[in-house]
Amino acid sequence: MSFLEFVLKHHVEIVTLSLEHFRLVLWSMMFSLLIGFPLGVLLARHSGRAT
Amino acid sequence: MIQTIPSLALFGLLLPVPWLGGRADRLTIAALTLYALLPIVRNTYIGISGVDPSVLEVATGMGLTEWQILWHVQIPLASPVILGGVRVAAVIMIGVATIAAAIGAGGLGEFIFRGLAMVDNHVILAGAIPAALMALAADGAIGVLQKASRWASPVR
Numbered sequence: 001m002s003f004l005e006f007v008l009k010h011h012v013e014i015v016t017l018s019l020e021h022f023r024l025v026l027w028s029m030m031f032s033l034l035i036g037f038p039l040g041v042l043l044a045r046h047s048g049r050a051t
Numbered sequence: 052m053i054q055t056i057p058s059l060a061l062f063g064l065l066l067p068v069p070w071l072g073g074r075a076d077r078l079t080i081a082a083l084t085l086y087a088l089l090p091i092v093r094n095t096y097i098g099i100s101g102v103d104p105s106v107l108e109v110a111t112g113m114g115l116t117e118w119q120i121l122w123h124v125q126i127p128l129a130s131p132v133i134l135g136g137v138r139v140a141a142v143i144m145i146g147v148a149t150i151a152a153a154i155g156a157g158g159l160g161e162f163i164f165r166g167l168a169m170v171d172n173h174v175i176l177a178g179a180i181p182a183a184l185m186a187l188a189a190d191g192a193i194g195v196l197q198k199a200s201r202w203a204s205p206v207r
Contacts, residue, residue, distance in 0.1 A: 003177075017162065020158050022185065025145055028148075029141060037095055043095075045121075
């Protein structure tokens with residue numbers, strides 16, 4: 001079986017797993033932005049005051 | 052420091068954590084969040100602290116408060132650098148998320164691990180190619196945003 005045939009046969013599973021993968025990344029990105037962005041701003045302002 | 056821990060080991064280390072360890076998707080989200088923190092925090096810090104001091108002096112002279120300077124001057128000027136961090140974080144997360152299949156969280160890593168077990172390149176590629184395409188798409192999309200933010204920033 002060629003790769004293309006494999007993809008055509010399993011396209012539903014590939015799409016489902018891709019969406020699952022995307023969902024995991026999206027939630028993680030949201031949480032890392034919620035924590036990382038204010039933390040970076042705080043550190044920059046704190047170090048700015050210290051100098 | 053989190054980045055120095057191998058991703059598979061981090062998934063294993065988080066398994067005994069009470070609330071996280073119970074569900075594979077929660078654990079994966081926690082691990083990916085920890086991995087993405089460094090580029091986001093570092094680039095935000097560099098972007099904000101790298102704003103030209105003379106621009107800040109002008110803003111202070113215009114009577115802007117500290118928060119107004121942050122929201123209207125520093126963040127817009129730092130946004131291309133901050134988005135650069137988000138771009139790196141997104142690519143790292145898409146890659147590391149494939150390892151989440153090892154703890155049963157699903158995702159494209161399922162094909163990769165299944166292919167490794169079956170010694171079948173077609174199955175490995177069915178997981179690896181969409182993951183690579185997703186990383187390229189995220190990199191491209193955030194790159195466009197980064198360029199747009201550079202053009203939209205008040206001082207170029």
